[in-house]
Amino acid sequence: MPSVSVCIPVYNGEAYLAETIRSVLEQTWRDFELVLLENDSSDASWEIATSFRDPRIRVERNRQTLPQGDNWNRAVELCRAPLVKLVCADDLLHPRCLELQVPPMRDDPSLSVVASRRHMIDEQSRVIVPRRGLGGGLVGLHSGSEVARRVIRNGANPIGEPGNVLFRREQFVTAGGWRPERRFIMDLDLWMRLLQYGDFLGVPETLAAFRIARGSVSAEFEQQISDEQQLLFDELGDSGVFDVRPIDVRIGRLALPLGRARRKALFTVSRIAARKDDKLLAERDEAEAAEAR
Structure with missing residues (x-):
């Protein structure tokens, strides 16, 4: 189990998502998981999220678009570590x-x-x-x-x-x-x-x-x-x-x-x-x- 989970809930966030993901992957503290929750976007967010090849990344997808609060709660629920940080997709x-x-x-x-x-x-x-x-x-x-x-x-x-x-x-x-x-x-x-x-x-x-x-x-x-x-x-x-x-x-x-x-x-x-x-x-x-x- 990682020491910390970073979760990124994303909805139609293609403009900045890749930059956000890279900023997490470049952490000097290496013992973490990155949970990406794609909220049934209509843009290329899913394709961007799944394009990264790093074993610390887990990508999940909602079957339908959830309201922001519900989506943020689900993002944290998917985390496994005792410590959590939520990062917005931009x-x-x-x-x-x-x-x-x-x-x-x-x-x-x-x-x-x-x-x-x-x-x-x-x-x-x-x-x-x-x-x-x-x-x-x-x-x-x-x-x-x-x-x-x-x-x-x-x-x-x-x-x-x-x-x-x-x-x-x-x-x-x-x-x-x-x-x-x-x-x-x-x-x-x-x-x-x-x-x-x-x-x-x-x-x-x-x-x-x-x-x-x-x-x-x-x-x-x-x-x-x-x-x-x-x-x-x-x-x-x-x-x-x-x-x-x-x-x-x-x-x-x-x-x-x-x-x-x-x-x-x-x-x-x-x-x-x-x-x-x-x-x-x-x-x-x-x-x-x-x-x-």
């Missing part, structure tokens, strides 16, 4: 990601979540915002209550997306897995439920990259994201599991617009870069056409 891992995240989790059973910083990249895999995440003092070892207070006060998701997070499969099952009804904050919602069972370790290195493309779901549903975050913050304040104070929740409500502004700025930068790429491509095609004439 995101990337740094070569040392598993090397720096697996040993702390393996050696300290009190840890439930290990996270790192990540780069924000555009459609061409260029870094548009470096070393993002773990703000508000989340580097180092922290209790679940400490993380809950700092997440609420941040007004966004300072822990990050699945690619830069490692968790325990057993606790994932106990916590109930990804909740599809929290469509826009499934990651943050899960991290906080996992932290009921242990501590959080934030490693300072930048070990993943989260892609922001023109078609990113988050860019279109800002109000829903804020509404789900507010609901989560209220739940954390009322649950009694974490030592969250009323002042934390009040500060979190005030911080939500700032979180929205930060996300909007990221999407704007990505769109500007994409438009520049389109313009350069059009100019190149024009020049080639002129030469042909």
